[in-house]
Amino acid sequence: MSEAKRPYVICHMVPSLDGRIVTRHWKLSSRMLAEYERTAETFDAEAWMIGRISMEPYAGKARVPARKRAQPIPRKDFIARRDAESYAIALDPSGKLTWKSASIDEEHVITVLTEQVSDDYLAFLQAKGISYLFGGKAKLNLRRVLEKLRARFGIKKLLLEGGGRINGSFLAADLIDELSVLVAPIADGSIGTPSLFDASEKKGPIRHLELVSLEKRAGDLVWLRYKPKR
Template structure:
């Protein structure tokens, strides 16, 4: 019988304004966190096997998605791990420019796409990233199965809103770490933490709160999305 591989533990991480926005509508990135919280996120990254971000966030923010602390990178290497976790993205269209900083920093990179988009994306990202075709669609369940086969045990998902929405709507997130910043964006066209979706249990289901604490001037809320309060 074929070996059954365990899907990774999925941790969603996001920072939002009081009114639920990930950013404002200006061309400049809105910084929602503070130095203490950025360091907390860096520690989270260092404890994961893979980091995932959606293609829209790659194009909009051009992130590097790294473990910034040299001490944390050294600790990973001392444990027999690469200094940086695997960097993962997904794109049904294959519209990912090779000039993005994501490809030119860190260690291994992996892109999940469709069978139709894979040839063009492999040509565009030759030497920069592995391209894995999942079939006619990029299904998150298949993505997690493949990461499990690759030995990924802990996956940190860092956005954006469409990706977070999909993980939560499909009940694939084991933990949500949500930081609330003391800001009000108030712009209808600003991106939100999640989009409208048929979330499991509907609007009356109350998720179990794991932790609530302040980190400087922001509040960290940890939830177990697969669990409800009694």
């Protein structure tokens, strides 16, 4: 499918000066956090996407009951709602998130799975009214996932706010259309923690970018926007 058949993907992140993205020990001010949200809103995206670990605090903890009926559930996409103003998308290949609700701050939840998940888990999602898409049998095909998000939900613009591995996977698949980074005035200095893109332990997928804009924002943040050279 052509590029028009998938959402425009903007990777929007707050890295440190040395490219680290685990922010919990940084003691970011409320001003900085608000600035991140303000800049995100300027894109008018219909959806945002993160991975399972990042989504856990939003999902909460519920019990996945065992089904009384043993009839298999077909591995077909389940669309609980397609008219939401905004969507929260989780990449959860193994189906480990135990959702308490089908929405996050009124944003409808879509979870992306592989076909390896259990029937009990699919029944759990259906009972909660949570939409799910299959991205592959045992591994996610990210391009296909994006195409489904466009076709099933009409999502034209998506904010990718993942961890290093998810961002790196999108980078490797050449699925990032724009990079938006609010560089925090922090030198992290840690070793072995996630960075903005963690695609490979060896040579990574080198991508050349061109600078679109540069702004100083509140809290000494610097907002850089890039687009890939294709």
